[in-house]
Structures are given as C-alpha cells and as structure tokens.
Amino acid sequence: MSDKRKKAAKAAKLAKDDMACNKPRKTPGHPTKSHVVKACKDGEEKIIRFGQQGVEGAGKNPTTEKDKARRKSYYARHNAQDAKPDIMSARYWSHRVKWMILSGMIIPELLHACLQVGTTLT
Numbered sequence: 001m002s003d004k005r006k007k008a009a010k011a012a013k014l015a016k017d018d019m020a021c022n023k024p025r026k027t028p029g030h031p032t033k034s035h036v037v038k039a040c041k042d043g044e045e046k047i048i049r050f051g052q053q054g055v056e057g058a059g060k061n062p063t064t065e066k067d068k069a070r071r072k073s074y075y076a077r078h079n080a081q082d083a084k085p086d087i088m089s090a091r092y093w094s095h096r097v098k099w100m101i102l103s104g105m106i107i108p109e110l111l112h113a114c115l116q117v118g119t120t121l122t
Contacts, residue, residue, distance in 0.1 A: 016047055024097050035097055039088045052088035057098035
C-alpha cells in the first residue's frame with residue numbers, strides 16, 4: 001500500500017469510543033460513503049457506513065416523476081418495505097437519514113445542520 005493510501009486510511013478511521021450511539025453524521029472526506037453511525041443495540045456496537053457520496057434521497061413525498069422512480073427503485077433494491085428493519089443495518093440508517101427527509105417536521109436544512117453538529121432528530 002502506498003504512503004498516500006495509508007495516510008488516507010488512517011485519517012478515515014474513526015474512534016468508536018469517541019462516537020455517540022445512534023447519531024449519524026456526514027463523512028465528506030470518505031471516498032464512497034456519505035454518512036457514518038455507531039449503531040448500538042443490546043450492548044453491541046457497530047460502525048456502519050451508508051449512502052452514496054454526493055447523492056440525496058427523494059424524500060417521503062416525491063413530487064417529480066424522476067424522484068418517484070428513484071424512490072421506487074431504492075425500495076426495490078433494498079427491500080425497505082419491512083416494518084421494522086434492524087437498527088444494526090445500513091438499510092435502516094439509509095432509509096432514515098437519506099429517504100425520510102421530508103417526513104413530518106424534518107426538513108433538509110435542519111437535517112444537514114443536525115448531522116454537521118452531531119445532534120439527532122427524534
């Protein structure tokens with residue numbers, strides 16, 4: 001492995017102890033994944049990276065035909081119709097963070113601000 005790749009890998013490593021449980025945050029420096037979260041359930045901890053870098057979800061109520069098609073395709077690929085996906089899966093976090101943006105009172109600007117600061121939305 002070249003020195004450049006070693007430095008990038010070292011910079012991309014996350015200290016699991018420093019992360020808060022179940023609080024997703026953006027990873028703009030990661031080459032492929034847009035978000036990371038330390039998922040915690042029943043004493044088990046797991047680092048999960050999810051979401052394609054540079055791509056936003058269509059939200060809960062897509063308005064354009066293109067967004068409706070993207071949403072349908074996402075659900076077909078990820079089998080996200082389950083009522084209770086496991087919190088320890090990337091599918092759960094991708095659905096919650098990238099595809100439920102417009103549900104209820106969550107608006108994109110608020111979501112992005114919370115992810116940058118490291119707070120959660122409940």
